[in-house]
Amino acid sequence: MRKPRDYDAELKALEDKTRELKARKVQQLGELVVATGADALTxxxxxxxxxxxxxxxxxxxxxxxxxxxxxxxxSKSQRSAKPSDGNSSGAPAQPGRAQSASGGASAA
Missing domain, CATH: 1.20.5 (Single alpha-helices involved in coiled-coils or other helix-helix interfaces)
Structure with missing residues (x-):
């Protein structure tokens, strides 16, 4: 005989997982704001x-x-992957400022 499913427990587990994913997303967005320097904006x-x-x-x-x-x-992953390497790529690292792929600033 099969064991009956506990729908309430499954629903609670899904709600907990949803809450956890939302919290992680909010944290990652906050980290992105700080990493890009956008936290200096109002x-x-x-x-x-x-x-x-x-x-x-x-x-x-x-x-x-x-x-x-x-x-x-x-550029961020390269900086964190080689912290004691002294930037052997020859290009100066610009922490807090990303350079556009075209070499110029893009307008919003």
């Missing part, structure tokens, strides 16, 4: 910038932002 400035970003439909801008973000994460 809440209103940051919110306004994010709203403008989400309203943008220009795919060229979005692709440029994605490339810049990729470059930011690559």
């Amino acid at each position: 809440g209103e400035e940051l919110a306004g910038a994010l709203v403008a970003l989400t309203e943008t439909t220009d795919t060229g801008k979005k692709e440029a932002w994605a490339k810049r973000g990729t470059a930011f994460f690559r």
